Amino acid sequence: MSILKLEGLSKSFGGLRALRDVTVEIPEREFFGIIGPNGAGKTTLFSVIAGQLGPTSGRVVFDGQDITGWSADKVAGAGLVRTFQLMRPFESMTVLDNVSIASHRRFRSTAKSRDHAAEVIERVGLSQYLNKMSGTLPTAGLKRLELARALALEPKILLLDEVLAGLVPTERAPIIDLLRDIHRDGVTVMFVEHIMAAVMALSERLLVMHEGAELTLGVPEDVVQDPRVVEAYLGEDF
Numbered sequence: 001m002s003i004l005k006l007e008g009l010s011k012s013f014g015g016l017r018a019l020r021d022v023t024v025e026i027p028e029r030e031f032f033g034i035i036g037p038n039g040a041g042k043t044t045l046f047s048v049i050a051g052q053l054g055p056t057s058g059r060v061v062f063d064g065q066d067i068t069g070w071s072a073d074k075v076a077g078a079g080l081v082r083t084f085q086l087m088r089p090f091e092s093m094t095v096l097d098n099v100s101i102a103s104h105r106r107f108r109s110t111a112k113s114r115d116h117a118a119e120v121i122e123r124v125g126l127s128q129y130l131n132k133m134s135g136t137l138p139t140a141g142l143k144r145l146e147l148a149r150a151l152a153l154e155p156k157i158l159l160l161d162e163v164l165a166g167l168v169p170t171e172r173a174p175i176i177d178l179l180r181d182i183h184r185d186g187v188t189v190m191f192v193e194h195i196m197a198a199v200m201a202l203s204e205r206l207l208v209m210h211e212g213a214e215l216t217l218g219v220p221e222d223v224v225q226d227p228r229v230v231e232a233y234l235g236e237d238f
């Protein structure tokens with residue numbers, strides 16, 4: 001069964017057509033990758049799905065419900081949670097407090113939400129930083145914190161926007177393992193990524209966007225051999 005259906009999504013900013021008629025169905029528990037050159041519309045697509053932006057036309061159907069035009073807050077509360085390319089934790093709050101704020105949306109009791117937050121923090125491998133100020137975390141730690149804040153909302157589907165950006169290769173491998181674990185636990189994942197090794201390792205299907213539209217969609221091994229994808233994005237050296 002599909003957990004998410006995007007039906008003819010378009011978004012214009014004045015005369016600029018950032019999204020053009022994107023139609024995709026994501027089955028439950030899929031790991032779905034999105035690639036494309038800068039400006040292809042990947043982040044705009046996430047913003048329209050997650051309710052940060054309203055589409056100019058088209059529909060977003062999540063878990064059988066038309067969520068088009070819902071606020072980001074309401075969408076997240078329903079279980080569609082998105083992380084951001086630029087992380088924005090509360091730097092002068094501890095890791096536990098940062099995650100507890102998200103967890104509190106699921107559990108009314110403060111004690112329960114803190115217990116749940118601590119569990120999520122352990123799951124992402126940040127226990128040693130539990131009571132440290134978030135602003136002191138290294139980049140890889142901030143990525144884990146961003147994942148913890150998203151997981152605290154107990155998402156059915158997670159939209160990850162360049163979660164590996166800014167990490168050196170040795171830092172990427174454990175985050176890739178973590179993403180795999182999250183997916184294995186039953187979360188559907190859509191991710192936008194430029195690190196092709198991760199895209200190939202994780203994606204079950206891969207959408208290539210170009211100038212706001214779908215260039216192609218298929219299994220990664222086929223997609224990366226498509227001459228149009230090589231020309232628009234990957235280059236000959238891939």
Ligand SMILES: Nc1ncnc2c1ncn2[C@@H]1O[C@H](COP(=O)(O)OP(=O)(O)OP(=O)(O)O)[C@@H](O)[C@H]1O
Nearest residue numbers: 013016017018036037038039040041042043044045
């Ligand atoms: N709020 C906005 N107002 C006006 N134009 C915008 C806005 N957001 C995005 N755009 C434009 O829409 C197009 C798509 O941008 P978007 O950020 O979605 O691309 P992207 O594929 O995520 O790129 P990148 O890989 O660089 O993150 C770009 O031309 C961008 O300049």
